[in-house]
Amino acid sequence: MSSAPICPTSETPSTLVELNSIIVDCRLCERLVTYREEVARVKRRAFLDQAYWGRPIPGWGDPLARVWIVGLAPAAHGGNRTGRVFTGDRSGDFLYAALHRAGFASQPTSVSRDDGLHMTDAYLSAAVRCAPPDNKPLPEEFAACRPYLDADLRLLTQVRVVLALGKIAFDAAIRALSDAGQTVMGARPVFGHNVAYQIGRYHLISSYHPSQRNTQTGLLTAAMMDQVLARVKENLEL
Numbered sequence: 001m002s003s004a005p006i007c008p009t010s011e012t013p014s015t016l017v018e019l020n021s022i023i024v025d026c027r028l029c030e031r032l033v034t035y036r037e038e039v040a041r042v043k044r045r046a047f048l049d050q051a052y053w054g055r056p057i058p059g060w061g062d063p064l065a066r067v068w069i070v071g072l073a074p075a076a077h078g079g080n081r082t083g084r085v086f087t088g089d090r091s092g093d094f095l096y097a098a099l100h101r102a103g104f105a106s107q108p109t110s111v112s113r114d115d116g117l118h119m120t121d122a123y124l125s126a127a128v129r130c131a132p133p134d135n136k137p138l139p140e141e142f143a144a145c146r147p148y149l150d151a152d153l154r155l156l157t158q159v160r161v162v163l164a165l166g167k168i169a170f171d172a173a174i175r176a177l178s179d180a181g182q183t184v185m186g187a188r189p190v191f192g193h194n195v196a197y198q199i200g201r202y203h204l205i206s207s208y209h210p211s212q213r214n215t216q217t218g219l220l221t222a223a224m225m226d227q228v229l230a231r232v233k234e235n236l237e238l
């Protein structure tokens with residue numbers, strides 16, 4: 001297990017609610033705190049009438065989930081605006097529509113924290129909880145946020161399948177699994193689309209990230225995402 005402190009002043013959280021209350025108050029990364037708050041102050045023209053969240057984004061979903069979905073980081077005008085992971089941007093539109101088709105999401109859209117959406121058997125987290133400039137966190141920001149991902153995995157006791165969205169999330173998920181004492185069985189994991197590995201007692205599946213660039217260029221289609229989620233469900237039965 002990682003020995004890094006989860007937060008300078010906190011005890012180790014024993015519930016997801018407790019963990020998330022710590023995450024939303026975190027100010028460890030000066031660069032990201034400045035950026036997330038500046039974006040929340042200036043806003044985008046289309047959202048000038050909205051109160052931006054402007055804080056770290058906690059994980060959310062079914063606390064008894066067997067599927068843990070790991071993304072990169074919130075978008076400046078998506079999660080950083082709405083306060084929920086993959087909510088309020090094109091990536092989320094694509095992802096939640098697929099999660100709805102697969103039966104994990106109660107509705108195909110995710111627009112705000114009070115839109116009535118709930119998740120069944122799936123929980124979503126980000127490797128870095130604060131929106132980074134140009135969607136590119138620095139190595140030290142991944143390191144600072146890593147204990148939160150470790151804590152999610154520790155507290156999501158029913159997880160069997162980890163779905164990593166994109167190469168960076170894939171690497172972060174492997175680190176979290178390693179921190180949890182899980183070892184790779186077989187070949188060293190290499191990122192690819194719809195590729196599965198066994199790591200300890202978990203199945204790790206990777207997918208291209210549902211970024212607008214990937215979905216608009218056709219690198220990742222709805223049918224491809226459906227295939228990944230079908231594989232996730234198959235792996236739940238293994």
Ligand code: SF4
Binds near residue numbers: 026029033129145
């Ligand atoms: S990225 Fe993570 S560690 Fe850094 S300030 Fe945000 S929540 Fe804290």
